[in-house]
Amino acid sequence: xxxxxxxxxxxxxxxxxxxxxxxxxxxxxxxxxxxxxxxxxxxxxxxxxxxxxxxxxxxxxxxxxxxxxxxxxxxxxxxxxxxxxxxxxxxxxxxxxxxxxxxxxxxxxxxxxxxxxxxxxxxxxxxxxxxxxxxxxxxxxxxxxxxxxxxxxxxxxxxxxxxxxxxxxxxxxxxxxxxxxxxxxxxxxxxxxxxxxxxxxxxxxxxxxxxxxxxxxxxxxxxxxxxxxxxxxxxxxxxxxxxxxxxxxxxxxxxxxxxxxxxxxxxxxxxxxxxxxxxxxxxxxxxxxxxxxxxxxxxxxxxxxxxxxxxxxxxxx
Amino acid sequence: xxxxxxxxxxxxxxxxxxxxxxxxxxxxxxxxxxxxxxxxxxxxxxxxxxxxxxxxxxxxxxxxxxxxxxxxxxxxxxxxxxxxxxxxxxxxxxxxxxxxxxxxxxxxxxxxxxxxxxxxxxxxxxxxxxxxxxxxxxxxxxxxxxxxxxxxxxxxxxxxxxxxxxxxxxxxxxxxxxxxxxxxxxxxxxxxxxxxxxxxxxxxxxxxxxxxxxxxxxxxxxxxxxxxxxxxxxxxxxxxxxxxxxxxxxxxxxxxxxxxxxxxxxxxxxxxxxxxxxxxxxxxxxxxxxxxxxxxxxxxxxxxxxxxxxxxxxxxxxxxxxxxxxxxxxxxxxxxxxxxxxxxxxxxxxxxxxxxxxxxxxxxxxxxxxxxxxxxxxxxxxxxxxxxxxxxxxxxxxxxxxxxxxxxxxxxxxxxxxxxxxxxxxxxxxxxxxxxxxxxxxxxxxxxxxxxxxxxxxxxxxxxxxxxxxxxxxxxxxxxxxxxxxxxxxxxxxxxxxxxxxxxxxxxxxxxxxxxxx
Numbered sequence: 001x002x003x004x005x006x007x008x009x010x011x012x013x014x015x016x017x018x019x020x021x022x023x024x025x026x027x028x029x030x031x032x033x034x035x036x037x038x039x040x041x042x043x044x045x046x047x048x049x050x051x052x053x054x055x056x057x058x059x060x061x062x063x064x065x066x067x068x069x070x071x072x073x074x075x076x077x078x079x080x081x082x083x084x085x086x087x088x089x090x091x092x093x094x095x096x097x098x099x100x101x102x103x104x105x106x107x108x109x110x111x112x113x114x115x116x117x118x119x120x121x122x123x124x125x126x127x128x129x130x131x132x133x134x135x136x137x138x139x140x141x142x143x144x145x146x147x148x149x150x151x152x153x154x155x156x157x158x159x160x161x162x163x164x165x166x167x168x169x170x171x172x173x174x175x176x177x178x179x180x181x182x183x184x185x186x187x188x189x190x191x192x193x194x195x196x197x198x199x200x201x202x203x204x205x206x207x208x209x210x211x212x213x214x215x216x217x218x219x220x221x222x223x224x225x226x227x228x229x230x231x232x233x234x235x236x237x238x239x240x241x242x243x244x245x246x247x248x249x250x251x252x253x254x255x256x257x258x259x260x261x262x263x264x265x266x267x268x269x270x271x272x273x274x275x276x277x278x279x280x281x282x283x284x285x286x287x288x289x290x291x292x293x294x295x296x297x298x299x300x301x302x303x304x305x306x307x308x309x310x311x312x313x314x315x316x317x
Numbered sequence: 318x319x320x321x322x323x324x325x326x327x328x329x330x331x332x333x334x335x336x337x338x339x340x341x342x343x344x345x346x347x348x349x350x351x352x353x354x355x356x357x358x359x360x361x362x363x364x365x366x367x368x369x370x371x372x373x374x375x376x377x378x379x380x381x382x383x384x385x386x387x388x389x390x391x392x393x394x395x396x397x398x399x400x401x402x403x404x405x406x407x408x409x410x411x412x413x414x415x416x417x418x419x420x421x422x423x424x425x426x427x428x429x430x431x432x433x434x435x436x437x438x439x440x441x442x443x444x445x446x447x448x449x450x451x452x453x454x455x456x457x458x459x460x461x462x463x464x465x466x467x468x469x470x471x472x473x474x475x476x477x478x479x480x481x482x483x484x485x486x487x488x489x490x491x492x493x494x495x496x497x498x499x500x501x502x503x504x505x506x507x508x509x510x511x512x513x514x515x516x517x518x519x520x521x522x523x524x525x526x527x528x529x530x531x532x533x534x535x536x537x538x539x540x541x542x543x544x545x546x547x548x549x550x551x552x553x554x555x556x557x558x559x560x561x562x563x564x565x566x567x568x569x570x571x572x573x574x575x576x577x578x579x580x581x582x583x584x585x586x587x588x589x590x591x592x593x594x595x596x597x598x599x600x601x602x603x604x605x606x607x608x609x610x611x612x613x614x615x616x617x618x619x620x621x622x623x624x625x626x627x628x629x630x631x632x633x634x635x636x637x638x639x640x641x642x643x644x645x646x647x648x649x650x651x652x653x654x655x656x657x658x659x660x661x662x663x664x665x666x667x668x669x670x671x672x673x674x675x676x677x678x679x680x681x682x683x684x685x686x687x688x689x690x691x692x693x694x695x696x697x698x699x700x701x702x703x704x705x706x707x708x709x710x711x712x713x714x715x716x717x718x719x720x721x722x723x724x725x726x727x728x729x730x731x732x733x734x735x736x737x738x739x740x741x742x743x744x745x746x747x748x749x750x751x752x753x754x755x756x757x758x759x760x761x762x763x764x765x766x767x768x769x770x771x772x773x774x775x776x777x778x779x780x781x782x783x784x785x786x787x788x789x790x791x792x793x794x795x796x797x798x799x800x801x802x803x804x805x806x807x808x809x810x811x812x813x814x815x816x817x818x819x820x821x822x823x824x825x826x827x828x829x830x831x832x833x834x835x
Binding site for chain 2: 213214215216222227239311
């Protein structure tokens with residue numbers, strides 16, 4: 001077990017280095033974009049003198065590496081810096097927007113796991129028969145539709161034509177939990193593709209597991225069918241699914257920009273999009289740190305879970 | 318004994334797959350406390366017959382005849398016990414589930430403790446006394462022997478009246494075999510009917526009360542073990558039981574033989590653990606050197622060091638006085654061609670998608686720079702000389718038997734024109750008749766090719782008989798080496814004595830034979 005512990009520690013160190021690399025890269029890329037916050041703030045009065053004044057006020061005239069170093073020093077004290085455009089601390093941006101994003105992600109995952117795994121097990125159980133063909137073709141079909149198209153379709157049908165649900169979350173602010181109806185369509189859109197990829201992975205793993213000698217042995221010795229499927233076969237199908245699930249959660253937490261924009265949900269994706277448009281570098285960098293940490297932790301978690309389900313495989317950093 | 322005494326019965330069973338009868342009119346009675354052995358070469362239909370007792374048949378099979386089993390409780394110990402242990406669950410998972418089915422009548426509160434007691438009892442019966450520690454482990458953390466005993470414990474826990482054991486001793490060394498024989502004898506002593514499917518005649522003789530000799534799906538002869546052994550009536554049985562002819566490759570004339578390969582002060586490691594220490598081992602031209610040892614003794618590691626497949630070692634492997642680089646990658650083509658390796662699992666050493674002939678020919682192209690067309694011609698010739706006709710050679714590996722593939726693997730190595738051929742347990746998975754064929758072939762190669770030396774890695778004393786010299790390995794140390802005759806007739810080291818003391822038959826016989834006769 002100590003081998004596993006030191007492996008996890010190595011992975012965390014590596015993840016820290018990766019996050020630093022991401023932050024530096026994002027900083028460089030935002031610098032490379034034409035225009036800066038001063039231009040954005042100047043708005044429809046792009047007078048060069050005014051832009052220069054704003055630049056000086058915001059310290060944007062100092063060399064890029066100094067600004068990066070300053071910001072990094074602040075980060076060591078958990079200070080993400082202040083927004084260039086509003087002056088508000090970056091941490092308040094993140095904490096405000098994290099709620100809606102976390103809510104959407106949590107609901108989606110809570111539905112995704114039982115539905116995805118259940119469909120996969122169901123399809124594998126009736127492999128090649130009608131149920132399997134139905135599940136497989138529907139999941140393949142839905143997977144082929146991009147989120148924005150699916151979202152527009154759902155809004156058109158259920159919000160505009162049938163008027164069952166609100167089309168967007170406009171006007172509800174960050175208190176989405178108080179208006180559950182506004183969450184139905186976004187969660188459906190977020191679920192659509194992950195459910196398909198997860199169920200297809202589980203199905204493939206389950207078909208192998210159900211045909212294996214150890215499942216035959218469990219059946220031979222009179223273990224009930226459901227127990228064989230869920231307790232003996234499913235764990236063997238979970239290792240690849242766990243990795244896929246981690247990627248999905250990562251995607252959900254690190255900016256489902258299209259869905260948030262479509263349903264006007266004030267989550268991290270929306271904040272990121274606005275910050276990039278306004279060249280609000282501290283906000284973009286703050287988000288990059290958060291996204292980097294989330295990705296590293298989730299992947300480490302997924303590898304640990306996969307190791308539990310496939311204990312024979314050697315862990316590799 | 319009366320008809321009803323049998324715990325399982327098969328009558329006139331015929332199994333047909335794709336128009337071919339793999340089992341043809343087989344009848345069998347399993348009596349409580351008795352061991353019934355089905356003996357035959359691979360493909361004789363013994364596994365299909367054994368699986369019929371479990372109510373399992375190959376897919377698409379047409380089955381006639383009838384199988385009767387008391388209360389449908391039949392345990393199964395397959396040839397590779399690891400395959401029926403779930404790699405993602407701890408060993409205890411299935412055991413607990415089986416036990417849960419047996420405590421339904423108890424009040425809910427008492428079940429947990431009862432389940433655990435049942436499981437630990439079954440493990441103890443299967444000779445795993447410290448079961449509680451074992452239950453928390455994953456299958457890959459157990460030794461092969463422990464895995465087999467856990468699978469046996471599953472059957473005992475089930476309360477099986479019949480246990481089908483498929484090739485339980487195949488590929489095991491003499492000491493492990495003895496332990497498996499003891500285990501199965503103990504199972505029979507509990508009044509369970511044991512059906513032993515095996516081509517390991519020594520085990521069958523030590524264990525079985527009744528023997529059915531199978532060939533091509535039919536029972537050609539059956540009767541009490543001792544009768545069949547002493548007075549076989551069918552010619553096939555006689556061939557199967559024939560004593561191994563002395564195969565000794567002639568000891569090379571000392572005058573013109575020279576040292577081909579020398580291992581000097583070799584210390585090999587796996588990770589940080591030293592698994593092998595060989596101060597000095599010499600292979601002379603034209604001789605056959607057997608490296609004899611139990612599984613885990615380091616003999617395969619030694620072979621792999623010679624062939625450049627294991628580079629974690631200190632010391633030297635010298636070919637014609639020149640040090641060989643530890644890793645294959647650093648060896649020249651000529652060096653690669655000179656030392657060739659034949660693997661234990663021939664099937665795993667072939668690409669399943671390409672015809673055998675192409676793969677065999679590739680060696681000559683890669684290592685000797687022969688043009689592909691010529692190489693194919695040469696490959697066909699060598700394959701023919703090893704008994705594989707053109708029609709067989711053109712097939713994909715999946716459509717060849719284990720013995721045929723092992724011949725193809727030998728042909729593939731020979732196409733490099735090696736001077737040292739390292740054979741790692743190449744006969745251990747094969748039935749008696751096929752094994753004899755391969756050993757004859759090796760003896761023939763030694764006779765016909767003056768420049769070829771063999772290193773025979775084996776745990777099997779009969780296979781080691783082929784060698785002119787034997788080195789005995791135990792726990793990574795060469796404990797004894799010398800001429801084959803000396804080692805086999807007058808071993809001096811206690812470990813060698815225990816290996817050669819193959820009175821398995823006599824040892825068991827007096828313990829289990831005297832039970833009541835049918």
